[in-house]
Amino acid sequence: MVNLTDVNAAFERICATTGVHQTAVMTCASLDVLAGASLFFKCEHLQKTGSFKARGALNAVRSLDQQTAANGVATHSSGNHGAALAWAAASRHIPAFVVVPNNAPLAKKHNIALHGAEIIECEPTLQAREATLGEVVRRTGANYIPPYDDDRVIAGQGTATLELLAQTGHLDSIVTPVGGGGLLAGSILAAGAGIRIFGAEPAMADDAFRSLATGIRVTAHTPRTIADGLQTTLGERNFAIIKTRSAGILLVSEDEIRAAMTLLWSRLKQLVEPSSAVTLAAVLRYPEHFAGQRVGLVLTGGNMTLPALGV
């Protein structure tokens, strides 16, 4: 199973040389007062391609040997992983093919095209995604790089937390969103045993919560949340890691996500996407886990269709 050694190797592969950005860590006095804790926001919305997904994608692309890489890479993605893979492939001068559900946010599709990938649209169902991806891989010979259920991707995402800890020093807790579980699993591997790692999940997309509660991974669900990046189902490898060592999954409502996003926009002045707001929503909703602590929160992405300019 993927472990800390893999996260460290990913760090050497994508962070120590020219690759992903070392993103800033922000703090905000007024949010600290609100939370009753010291919050450290890891700004992965300022990462290459606008999300932490650049880490896992670049680690996977750089892990391919020369001959295998030549055929290019392919994936299915509702947005951020697709853009990240397109960027990572372009940086190695190999082609990328991205299967995108036709209801994905326009800004995310645009971000994929911007980095030069070929976009193939499909119906927004898991079956349609898999069928379309299978066809693309057969046609092109490209290597499938899964969005989260993949050791290289999990190790790559873990570098965000490795970096956060190097920047802040000791943290008592870290909260990351959980969709497919790549970032949460990677963060668990990256953090030492003394740090509690929580997943934050929309109550309207609670498959990780239910999987942990029952011990059986939920494989089919119908999420309905504004956090469009968190509609995916927890991966198998991800679940194996999360069920052993996560401190728990914290559910938040749609209203709580919206309120937290408004705070991140108005106080931090950071234009993060809804999926990024679930962590602050969880910290504010469950003060019993965080009061008086040093808490890391990963702001995962900033790719969204812009609201109408209210001016």
Next chain:
Amino acid sequence: MVNLTDVNAAFERICATTGVHQTAVMTCASLDVLAGASLFFKCEHLQKTGSFKARGALNAVRSLDQQTAANGVATHSSGNHGAALAWAAASRHIPAFVVVPNNAPLAKKHNIALHGAEIIECEPTLQAREATLGEVVRRTGANYIPPYDDDRVIAGQGTATLELLAQTGHLDSIVTPVGGGGLLAGSILAAGAGIRIFGAEPAMADDAFRSLATGIRVTAHTPRTIADGLQTTLGERNFAIIKTRSAGILLVSEDEIRAAMTLLWSRLKQLVEPSSAVTLAAVLRYPEHFAGQRVGLVLTGGNMTLPALGV
């Protein structure tokens, strides 16, 4: 006349000890491509109270002797200077009174109240502002701290550019918005002779442009711009500095301001207010002044009524 020595003294007074933030400088590869130049964004929207105005206000408040300070401070402001003065006064435990036009953005009024100032509303005319302020000063004995036409304020605002240059090394040009001219004048004092300092101004609020063109300060105009922070009229002290040493005033249209703001939101992921976007709008509108250069742009503030969440 206020000069570089005053800016350096302000730096010691407000930056070298606990006071204002040293704000980050951001860069963005895709905006560099668009501009054909290397852009360095000084993030004063991440400053205390959400704008560079914290610098001038704190410098003025800390310049008062103990006995004078005890009566508190007063000003008129459409928003950011008011919040900045409220914060600076609170940090010295003295009262603040802020006269605000009744059409000021709600977010800015809220920001003033948040820092504990007493808000006094008035009609949105210069006459009403001055009359109301005069009455407040008579009633309370508070010291009037002007929003821009004041040596202490100009010197304080100049520390933003002093800091920017220390962070980036040599810049060929710096662009700041111009409203009352506090930041532009302060930046001119702070920068060496080898750096060209431009003011960027909405064409719909072009009093600085016309003042420079004719050599006579425009004292009455009726601005109509989304850049609500730039509706003020150029100050006398400010004009004296700007007319001697600025590289020019660059006018931009409302559409250019909106387009630049959209770029700052979508590419930099920074929720800046419209007044902050005039600098990028100017760099994109007048490439002949900036092509191939290292250009500093001051993002002045991030206080605005949030757009409806488009999710």
